[in-house]
Amino acid sequence: MPFNGFPFLLGFLPVALCGFALAGRWGQASAKTWLIAASLLFYAAGAPAFLPLLILSIAGNLGCLHAMHVSARPGRWAATGVALNLAVLAWFKYLDAQPALGLSFFTFTQIGCLLYHADGETPPPKVRDYALFAGFFPALLAGPILNPRETLPQFARTDGWRLTGGNLATGSGFFVIGLLKKTLLADPLLTVINPGFAHPGALTLFPAWQAATCYSLQLYFDFSGYTDMAIGIAWMVGLRYPDNFDQPYRATSVTAYWQRWHMSLTRFLMTTVHAPMTLAILRWRKAHGRPIDARSQATAAGFVSMIGGPIVVTMMLISLWHGATWVFLLFGLLHTAFLLVNHVWRVKHGRVLPAWVAVALTYLCVLVGAVLFRSTTAARAGSMLAGMAGLHGIGDLQPDIHVPAQILWLVILYAIVWLAPTTRQWMLGEPASRLPWRPSPQWAVAMGCAATLGVLAAGGTSEFLYFRF
Template identity: 35%
Template structure:
C-alpha cells in the first residue's frame, strides 16, 4: 500500500484516523494505541503478510532485551553483564538483517571468486527491515546508556510499527517519540495539526506522482543495462535520476510527516533541501538526516569520532560512509557510492583544516556535480553501465555525430504518469528536450524557494495555503488514478 495510492488516501488513512480518535474520545486510550498498532500491522501486511511474524518477533525480542540492559530496570540478565547482553542483542539483530539482505550477495560473490556454482534459495528482502532494525538497535543502545527510560509495551510497539515511518523511515530515537505517545495533548483532535498535515502531505504527493514518477521515465530508460549514450542522453539520464531520487524521497518524507501530524505526532525532519548544499558535509546534514545522525552516533563516534589523530579521523569518516553505502543494499555499486562520499568528506575536512574556501556559486556547483556523478554509481546496474554514462557526460564530440535522420531510429518507450495518457513512442531527441525542460523547472523549484516543511510552518494566509493544497492534491490524485505508480525508491533499501 503506497502513500500515493487511492486505497491509502481514501480508505486506510480515514479509517485509521477516525477509529483512533473515536476510541480516544471515549477515554479508551490504550485501545486507541492498540488500534494504531493493528492498523500499522495491516499496512505492513498489505505488502506481504508472511513477514509480520518476523516484525513482531523483532519487537518482542528487543523490548525484553531493552529492559534487561537498562540501568533503571531489574530485568533478568542471565548472569551476564549488561554490556555483553547488549552486544549479543545487536549481533542477533544484525544477523537477521544480514541474512535477508546480504546472503544472496555473499553467495554470488563466493561463486565468482571460487568458480563454484553454489546455489541457495532466493531470499526476498522483507519490506522496511533495515529501518525497523536500525531503529531498534538505537533503542537498545539508548537503553544501555540510560537515555531510554520509559518501557510500556504498547507505546514501544507503536514506536516501532507506526505506519508513517515503518517502511522507509525516518530512523527514530526512542526518547523523541515516547514523550509524544504518552502525552495527553496527542489524544484529542487538533485541527491545526490536521491542516498542516494535509498541507504537507499534498505537497509530498505532488512531488511523488507528478515530478518524481515522470523523471523516472527517462531515468529508467537511460539506466537500462547495456544502454548506449551520447552527451545529451548521458546528462539527461544522470540528472533525471538525481531529481527523481530527490523528489521521490523528499515526497515520501513529506507524506510521512503529514500523515503522522494527523495523529498529533511530529516525526523528525529527514530532508532539508540537500541540493542547496555548499559542501559535502552540509549535504549530509540535509540529506536523509536521521540516517546521517545514526551513522554519526552509532558508528563514527564509537570509532573515535574526531577525538583522534587526523589520520584516524579520516579513517573513521571513510569507513562510516563505506558502511553507509553498504547499508543501502547488497551491491558493489552501493559500496562504490559510499567510498566516493567517504573520500569526499575526507577531502572536505582536509580542505577546511587548511582554511581554503571558494565562492558560494562555485561551491554549490562543485557539490551538486559531485553528488550527481556519485548517484550514477548508486543507480547503475553495473560498473560498465556507470562508465558508459560517465563517458557520455564528457563526450562533447557526440553532439555532432547524431543527425536529424538518425535520431528517430533510436526509440524509447514512454510510460508512467504522463506516458499512460500519451500511450505512444517518442524519439530520444524529443524526450531529451522535454526532460531538459523538466530539469530546468525542477532546479528552479528546489534552489530558491522554501521546502515543504518551511512552507508548512511559515506564517501566512490559511486561505492561500488551502487553495494551494487543494490544487496540488487534486492534480496529484488525478495523476495517481490515471497511472500505475511505482513504489518509492527507498522501499528497496
C-alpha cells in the first residue's frame, strides 16, 4: 500500500489517524494496540504472504532480548540473534524468487536493537513498545532504520499518545512535502529515464546526460520524499523519526556524500561494522607495537589496514544491501574507489578545493555511480557513460523546440537540490529557511492547496524506488 496511492491517502491513513484519536482516549495501551493492528493491516495489504514472517521476526527478536537479559552470557544470545536475522535476510532477500517487502529495513532495525542490549544490563522493552519500534508502518518498508537509543524511549513513554493539533499540523506538512516530491518532481522524470536507460546505445550527448541527471534527481526526490512522509506520519502520533537525507548533492567529498545520503543506513554500518573493525585493527597494531598515528596512516601498509580495509568491507555490505547482482557489486567497488581516493588525498595532500569545484566533482562521481546503479547490466552502464562522453555522437544540430523547456526544468530541479532548505529546516523554522512554515491560517490554505495538488497527481504514480530493497 504505497503512501502515494489513493487507497492509502483517502482510506488507510485517515482511518488510522481517526482510530488513534479514539483509542488515545482510553489510554496509552489502547493507542499503541491500535497502531500495532494498523501496521499489521498495512503490511498485509502489500505483502500478505510475508505477514507471518514479520510477526515471527518481531516475536523472535523480542524473545532473544529477554533471554539476553536473564542470561549469564548475553553476548552469545546477541550473536545468535544477529546470525539468525542475517540468515533470514539472506534467504528471503537473495534466494527467494519474491523478496519480502521491507525485510532489510525492519531486520536492520532489530539487529541494532540486539546490539544495543548486548550487555544484558539494559532491560528489554515491553511487548507493545517493541512491536511498534520494529513494525510501525511509516518506516516499515523503506526506513529510516531506527536507532534504539534514540527511539525506544519514545515508544516506551506512557503519556502523549493522543492526536493533537500541533502534531497533526507539523506532521501533515512533512507528509505533503514528501508527497509533492514524489508525485510532482520524481515521477514525471520517468518519461525521460525509462526510454533512455532502455536503449543507452542510441543516446547522443545531450539525451545521455539528460537521462543520467534525471535519474539522479528522481532517486533523490523519490527516496527523500518517502522519508519526509514517514517522518510526517510518525510526527502526527507524537513520534520523532530521524532524517535520512541532509542535502547530499551539496557534499564537497564522496565521504561527506555518504554522511548525507541514506544517513540511517550509513550510521548503522558505521557503528556496527566500520567503527568496531577500525577499533579492533588499532588495538591489534598497538598490542604488536605498531604505530597508529597520522604518519603511519600515510604509509601504504598503514593506510590499507587502518583506513582501506574497513572502507572496503563496509561498502561491500552496502552493495549486498541493495542486492546480490554484479551491477550492485560494481557500484560498491566504484564508490569504494572514490572513498579511497578521497582519503588518500586527505592523508597525502590535505589541501581543500574551492567549494564549487569540490561539489561539482563529487556530484560527477555520484552521477557515474547512479548510472551504474540504474542500469540492468554493466554493458548498458558503459554504453550510457559512452554516450555522456560523446562517443555516440553529438546529436542533431537542428534546434529542437523541446530542449529549452527540458533544460529549464532541470535547472529548476537543481536549484531546489542546491539552494532550497531541507524539509526539516523549513517545517521547524531553522535558520537556513528564509520563509519558514508557521501554524497560521495562511499556511493552512497553502498546505491545503499543496495537498490537493499532490493527491491529484498521485493516481497513476509509481511505487517508491527503495521498496525493492
